[in-house]
Amino acid sequence: MKWRVYPPDVLPAWVAEMDFPLAEPITATVRAAVDRGDCGYAEVGELAGAFAGYASERFGWDVDPGGVFAFPDVMSGVADVLRLVTRPGDGVVINPPVYPPFFSVIEDVERRLVEVPLERRGDDWRLDLAGLEAAFAAGARAHLLCNPHNPTGSVPHRSELEALAELADRYGVTVLSDEIHAPLTLPGATHTPYVAMGGAAAERGVTLASASKAWNVAGLKCAVAVAGSDAMRAQLSTLPEETPYRCGHLGVLAAVAAFRDGGPWLDGLLRRLDGNRRLLSDLLATHLPDVDYLPPQAGYLAWLDCTGLGLGADPAACFLERGRVALSPGPTFGGPGAGFARLNMGTSPALLEEAVRRMAAAIS
Numbered sequence: 001m002k003w004r005v006y007p008p009d010v011l012p013a014w015v016a017e018m019d020f021p022l023a024e025p026i027t028a029t030v031r032a033a034v035d036r037g038d039c040g041y042a043e044v045g046e047l048a049g050a051f052a053g054y055a056s057e058r059f060g061w062d063v064d065p066g067g068v069f070a071f072p073d074v075m076s077g078v079a080d081v082l083r084l085v086t087r088p089g090d091g092v093v094i095n096p097p098v099y100p101p102f103f104s105v106i107e108d109v110e111r112r113l114v115e116v117p118l119e120r121r122g123d124d125w126r127l128d129l130a131g132l133e134a135a136f137a138a139g140a141r142a143h144l145l146c147n148p149h150n151p152t153g154s155v156p157h158r159s160e161l162e163a164l165a166e167l168a169d170r171y172g173v174t175v176l177s178d179e180i181h182a183p184l185t186l187p188g189a190t191h192t193p194y195v196a197m198g199g200a201a202a203e204r205g206v207t208l209a210s211a212s213k214a215w216n217v218a219g220l221k222c223a224v225a226v227a228g229s230d231a232m233r234a235q236l237s238t239l240p241e242e243t244p245y246r247c248g249h250l251g252v253l254a255a256v257a258a259f260r261d262g263g264p265w266l267d268g269l270l271r272r273l274d275g276n277r278r279l280l281s282d283l284l285a286t287h288l289p290d291v292d293y294l295p296p297q298a299g300y301l302a303w304l305d306c307t308g309l310g311l312g313a314d315p316a317a318c319f320l321e322r323g324r325v326a327l328s329p330g331p332t333f334g335g336p337g338a339g340f341a342r343l344n345m346g347t348s349p350a351l352l353e354e355a356v357r358r359m360a361a362a363i364s
Helices: 024-035 047-059 074-085 101-108 129-137 158-171 199-203 230-236 249-261 263-287 315-323 349-363
Strands: 068-071 091-094 112-115 142-146 174-178 205-209 223-227 301-305 340-344
Touching: 024 249, 047 068, 047 223, 047 249, 047 263, 068 074, 074 101, 074 142, 074 174, 074 205, 074 223, 074 230, 091 101, 091 129, 101 112, 101 142, 129 158, 142 158, 158 174, 158 199, 199 205, 199 230, 205 230, 223 230, 263 301, 263 349, 315 340, 315 349
Parallel strands: 091 112, 091 142, 142 174, 174 205
Antiparallel strands: 068 223, 205 223, 301 340
16 A cells, blocks of 8 residues: 555655565464464464563563453554443544544544543653543543554653553543554653553553554454453454454454564664654755654654645645655644644655655645
């Protein structure tokens, strides 16, 4: 999709997938399955243990494999969990600018969208805890949290998450924490899995995760939801019994390989992304000094404030039309995205430089 949605002369820097070769453990696992003709329905038996081992190694998080549930992807997991923990018409809080499917999934399950935007505080993006409390007090029943955040790349501080958990407990709100970008937490930041905090966070929380973004296997279809308490596990246990069979068999195999053996590859990727985020700072300072950019604390997505360029609400449209480079339009991330664009820097330094040069040419 990344390379085929736009005409051949357009350089794609939009959808969140990378241009790097797969980790060898994943390649070997999937190739072996195909070689033996093993392309039937998924069996998710090894997935929970593999995820638990990864969570312990990466985050010091003690995951009970019995509380891990399989889904084809994080957003289908969000939809299924929202159907369990809320009723039609209930309010679900999100923090724009945020991943566009957050808006549509809430509408699809017939819940009410409640927006509490992130706050820009100096060189950081933070949760508006006062706004969240007001939304919870007004009757919202769930909070769909993006942790780490897409598109800003910010990583919530543990103290923020603890304050959120206390508010959620006080007002009876379930927190669904989308942690798909957690493996991509970059040097200088520390990811805190929401339900790993225990207490109120575990009692009323669900963490959703996947190997898809970090190991670049989104097309293979496999994700997990982790219940932090017996009560939440009991709720998730009422999911339709066919839910795990919607996962792709190759997706399950790839996820197990990534979680068990993909650590060294991931470490190399993080070094590369750390270099790219610094390179992007230099490129923008040279070619587009009026673009405001906070390097992401996690992931390979750069949230660019282009309001200083005078290109209107959707600067990505100008970059596409005049520069033949495709970025994600800021307004699709909600009202606070007006004047912004999201650039995918999960590519080679040469292509990253070419993308910025095309953006600069678009406004010259």
